[in-house]
Every structure is written in C-alpha cells, then in structure tokens.
C-alpha cells in the first residue's frame with residue numbers, strides 16, 4: 122500500500138463536506154493507496170506521503186504543503202478559482218458575462234464610488250452582484266434598479282465583489298461540467314423554478330445531461346488554462362453560445378454521482394494515481 126493525505130478544512134463538520142473525502146479515500150484504496158483524511162494543520166508540513174488531495178481552500182497552507190507534496194488541485198489553481206474576479210481575469214479571451222470589478226475600499230462605511238455605480242449600471246438592469254469569495258449561491262445577488270444597486274454596493278463596501286451582466290436566457294438554469302485530467306467526464310443540468318440561481322443549496326434540482334461538443338471543449342480549455350486536475354465548471358446558456366459563469370476547484374460530486382450514475386471519485390482517483398505513479402503502483 123502507498124500512503125497519501127486527503128486534507129479537509131480544519132473546522133469542517135458538515136456531512137456533505139465529509140462525504141467527498143470519504144468517497145475519494147474509498148476509491149484510492151481500491152487502487153492501492155492508503156489515503157488518510159486529516160484536518161488542515163501546521164503539523165501536516167511534517168507528515169510523509171506520496172501526494173496530497175487538498176479539499177480545503179486555505180491558500181496559505183496550500184502553498185506551504187506544496188513545498189513538500191504534489192497537491193490535487195495545485196495551490197495556484199485553487200487560489201484563482203476561489204476568487205471570482207481572479208477567475209474572470211485568468212479566463213481573459215473566454216466567453217464570459219461582461220463584468221465590472223468593485224474598487225478596493227479601506228473603510229467599510231465609505232459611500233460607493235459614483236463612477237463605479239455608473240459603470241455597473243451600464244451593464245443594464247437587472248445586474249448580478251457577487252462577492253468574490255462565496256459559494257452555494259449565497260453571496261450572489263440581483264439588483265433590479267438603482268436603489269437596490271446602491272444598497273447592495275454600500276453593504277458590500279470593504280469586501281471584494283463584482284457586477285455582472287445578467288444572462289436572462291439562463292435565468293435559473295446552468296450546466297455543471299466536471300473535467301478530470303483534461304477530459305469532460307460528466308455533466309448535470311441544474312434548474313430552479315424559484316430563483317435565478319440554480320444552486321442545489323437554494324432549491325435547484327440537478328438532472329443528468331450531455332455536455333455537447335461546444336460545452337465540453339469550452340470546459341476542457343478552461344480547466345487547461347487554470348491548470349486544474351479536477352473541477353466543476355458552471356456554464357450559462359447565452360444567446361450565441363455558452364458563457365463561463367464560475368469554476369469550482371472543489372466541486373461537490375455527491376449529487377452528480379447520484380443523478381448521472383458516473384463514478385466521479387473513481388475517475389479522479391485514477392487520474393491522481395496515473396499522475397503520481399507513472400510506472401504503476
């Protein structure tokens with residue numbers, strides 16, 4: 122048996138967050154790797170192992186651990202995906218909704234810049250407003266008019282955020298595409314009848330879907346640009362084709378495995394093993 126680490130957040134306790142490492146450990150074991158699930162900690166820098174599956178988003182420890190281990194995903198890729206504005210910038214040239222970045226603000230109480238509000242307003246109402254750091258749809262909002270835009274902007278002063286063109290054709294719907302080792306391996310269409318956000322955590326339902334040639338090629342190019350071993354890419358249905366909405370380096374695969382019947386954990390485990398043990402175990 123070979124040895125490896127699966128690192129989870131130091132403060133994780135939700136069942137969904139613990140299902141992911143457990144599935145990966147199970148599939149790695151079948152391939153001959155004993156992967157220990159460990160909470161993030163300074164002590165890990167002194168541990169031994171052939172690689173580290175890093176399911177945390179702590180960018181500092183990712184870099185510290187990368188001094189010693191091959192990380193899945195790599196630290197830089199995790200860092201870019203965790204920050205929606207950095208992702209937007211790294212994907213320059215890819216089809217994405219038009220986006221305006223907030224301005225760095227040192228004091229939380231300051232009124233939003235009028236120039237910023239005007240630039241956001243030029244996107245046309247309603248306007249999507251997103252915190253750069255957020256997940257499960259919880260830090261994504263919609264401003265229907267100037268009053269709401271100003272209120273949201275004031276509330277988010279001091280937090281990095283962005284303003285984005287609302288893709289009306291895709292309201293409540295998107296396509297989640299899983300790419301592993303450069304290949305599209307599964308896709309799920311997510312729909313919500315009650316919210317413009319299709320996230321499962323907000324009531325969106327997932328159903329198995331086919332990633333057509335355009336979606337697969339786009340998702341694979343995005344994963345390659347960001348250097349991701351594993352990711353879930355959210356694509357919006359734009360008027361003239363898909364648009365990249367978001368890239369999740371730690372995408373949960375529980376629902377996806379259920380609705381598609383595709384063994385995502387096994388596919389990821391096989392990719393990791395083939396990367397690390399090029400001549401077999």
Ligand SMILES: Nc1ncnc2c1ncn2[C@@H]1O[C@H](COP(=O)(O)OP(=O)(O)O)[C@@H](O)[C@H]1O
Pocket residue numbers: 218249251255256257258259260261285286287288289291292293294295317318319320355357366367
């Ligand atoms: N520009 C947009 N136009 C239309 N819908 C959007 C847009 N951006 C996000 N959404 C919807 O909101 C959901 C959550 O946004 P996303 O950027 O993926 O943040 P999170 O990290 O919280 O999932 C998306 O899955 C999509 O359904």
Ligand SMILES: [Mg+2]
Pocket residue numbers: 257258355367
């Ligand atoms: Mg998302």
